[in-house]
Amino acid sequence: MNNIKVKVKDLSLRYxxxxxLKNITMDIPEKMVTAxxxxxxxxxxxxLRTLNRMNDLIDNVTIEGEVYIDNINIYDKNIDVVNLRKKVGMIFQKSNPFAKSVYENIAFGxxxxxxxxxxxxxxxxxxxxxxxAIWDEVKDRLFNSALSLSGGQQQRICIARSLAVNPDIILMDEPASALDPISTAKIEELIHELKQDYTIIIVTHNMQQAARTSDLTAxxxxxxxxxxxxxxxxxxxxAKKQTEDYISGRFG
Amino acid sequence: MDFSRINNKNKNTGKDIVTFNKKKFRFSDWFAEKVIKAVAFLSIAVVILIFIFVFREAFPIFKMDKKTSASTVTLVQESYGGSGTENSTVKKADNQVNNSNIINATDEKPSATLLSNTWMPVSDKPRFGLWPLFLGTLKVTLIALLFAAPISIMAAIYTAMFAKPRVREIIKPVIELLAGFPSVVIGFFALMVMATVFQNIFGYASRLNAFVGGIAMGLAAIPIIYTLTEDALTAVPKTFIEASLGLGASRRQTAFYVVLPAAVPGIFAAVVLGLGRIFGETMIALMATGNAAMISMNPFDSVRTLSATIGAEMAEVVFGDTHYNVLFLIGSLLFIFTFALNAVAEFYFKNLVIRRYQSKK
Incomplete structure (x- = not known):
């Protein structure tokens, strides 16, 4: 097992x-895919959104507990959230490139x-x-609007955009849920490539996807x-009956 | 559902019998549709009729010959307070004829004076130069816009991007309430308070001038520009903001590099609509600008705007007179300008907004 990158201790969250979230405790290893x-x-x-403090944007959220990234508690008062988010990038469920050219999207960070x-x-x-893994597809249209690309391409643009700021950790919130199987396969392949250099945490609805892409599953x-x-x-x-029931499709 | 209206029930199953093999006439549906349609077309018709009326009244100015062009205004003004009997009218008519003959020997066509530099509609030799009015309107509009646009846009950026929800819930409605402020009250305030204060600060000569009027009209335009800008900013998809923050951009960077550029068309539309409001504003102009039609580039000189000219003179003008026609011409010009501004805001900028956020699929 690799070194522990993210350590969560007794994390509770209220809307x-x-x-x-009730007293979550877990360790996430470095340079692996955790689903x-x-x-x-x-x-x-x-x-997932507590790991780069994206929940700060929502009113009425209270968080208790600790999240350590590289042994620093990110819920400490002195944490610079802006720089934290540079280290912990995020890919969203709906691809969200800016209404700018491909080049400008990547260069934004x-x-x-x-x-x-x-x-x-x-x-x-x-x-x-x-x-x-999208350079070959867009190298001739770097200055076209990113919105003119297909959904799968847009999602990979978003991944490229977050890679451009050199994160350590990439959080992916159902990155392929809105994509067709071929685009999904490309994203999964990409996740496999990226885990050489990055710690990846992925949320997914799709159990096969978790089975295919991840090293650890929660x-x-x-x-x-x-x-x-x-x-x-x-x-x-x-180990638990509940897990077996869920993965065999008996509930959820 | 009201089952009492359906009496037919299948005896065996107890279900309602609903037949759809014959079209049923539903009066209330038909009535509602027709009435709404009629109202919609009526409102369009009214606008078009006003348009036609204003143009028709303005039109004679272009085909008027010398004979009818003479000013009768002075004479008529003299008749105010007179007996108003038939006798005096006849006499007046005589005077008009004589008078016009004298004047016409030297005067030019009134329509030819439209491009001159003097607005002097009430004189022996009336001149209807629109330039001073245009310049005055332009000056006031510019001042108002330079005052209102930055303030309202910055306020909108603050409430849309930075303010805490509780602060926003106070600021937004308060500024929007300003939109319901009667312009006569703003004009009154400008006339009584702002004019004196500004004169004490800047020490210019005429108390009422383009600057005071412009600031007051800016106050009237702030709520419009603010509200529409705020809408444009909050209409920027949340996903853009999340993406930007997720990349480690600060709130300020997100506001100015992501949200603001995406909202630019909407903000332009807001400014253009604010411009329309300022342009057509009459009461504040009438009360706070001094109403002196002169050509000057000094913002602290009195000015007379197009709309204030109509507001001030329409009540006293002779029906069918050149002056009357010219006022309608001004009205048509105002109509065309504001129409064009609104059309630009509505069709061009709004489409731009829509095109921006919708990805081609």
Whole structure:
């Protein structure tokens, strides 16, 4: 097992008075793919969003507990959330490229970090697009609107965009749920490539996807972490009855 | 559902018998549809009729010959307060004829004076130069816009992007309430308070001028520009904001590099509609700009705007007179300008917004 990258201790989250996450404790290893599965509304996306403090944007959210990334508690008062999010990138369920050219989409991150030299930006754009395995498809239309691409391409543009700011961790919130099987396969292949260099945490509805892509799988149910283990074990020999029921399709 | 209206029930099953093999006439549906249709077309018809009326009244100015062009205004004004008997009218008519003969020997066609530099409709030798009015309107509009647009756009950026929900819930309705402020009250405030304060600060000569009027009209336009800008900013998809923040952009960077550029067409539309409001604003112009039709580039000189001219003079003009026609011409021009502005805002900018957010699939 690799080093622990993210360490979560007794994390609870409330929307108003509604308890959405209950005392979650888990360790997520470095440079591996960790998948969160579970039925809708079980808290897996909410949990994912606590890892880069995206929930701060929602009113009425109260969070207790600790999340350590590289041994730093990201819920400490002195944490710079802006820089945290540079280290912990996020891919959303619905691909959301800006209404700008492909080039400008990728260059946005470096630009807000103060890089303005054309040659440097060009290099970052090319590198990021190659890493996201979409360079060959868009190299001739870098200056066309990103919105003119297909859904799967847009999602890979979003991945490239987050790679351009050099994150350590990439959070993916159902990145392929709106895509067709071929695009999904490409994204999964990409996840496999990216785990050489990045710690990837992926939320998915699709259990086959979790089985195919991840090294570790965690099952959430009603705000609880039911079970977390190596993916092979979860899918072949789970410790809890509830897990077995869920993966065999008896509920959820 | 009201089953009492359906009496037919299948004896065996107890289900309602619903037949659909024959079209049924539903009076209330038909009535509602027709009435709504009629009302919709009526409102369009009214606008078109107003348009036609204003143009018809303005039109004679272009075909008027010298004979009818003479000013009768001075004479008529003299008749105010007179006996109003038939006798005096006849006499007046005589005077008009004599008078016009004298004037016409030297005067030019009134329509030819439209492009001159003097607006002097009430004189022996009337001149209907529209330039001072155009310039005055332009000056006031520019001042108002330069005042209102930055303030309202910045306020909108604040409430849409930075303010806490509780603060926004206070600020937004309060600014929007300003839209319901009667312009006569704003004009009154400008006339009594702002004019004096500004004169003390800037020390210019005429108390009522383009600057005071412009600021007051800006106040009237702020709620419109603010509301529409706020709408444009909040209409930017949340996913853009999340994407930007997720990339480690700060709130300020997100607001200015992501949300603002995406909302630019909507903000333009807001400014254009605010412009329309300022352009057509009459009461504030009448009360706070000093109403002196002169050509000057100084923002602290009095001005007379197009709309204020109509507001001030229409009540006292002689029906069918050149002056009357010219006022209608001004009205048509205002109509055309505001119509064009609104059309640009409505069709061009709104489409731009829609095209921006919808990805081609």
């Amino acid at each position: 108003g008075t509604n308890l959405a 969160f599965i579970g039925p809708s509304g079980c808290g897996k996306s909410t949990f 470096p630009r807000i970090n103060g890089i303005s030299q054309k040659s440097v930006l060009d290099e970052i754009v090319e590198r990021s697009l190659k890493q996201a 099952l959430f149910y009603m705000g609880d972490l039911v079970e977390m283990n190596k993916t092979e074990i979860i899918f072949s020999n789970p």
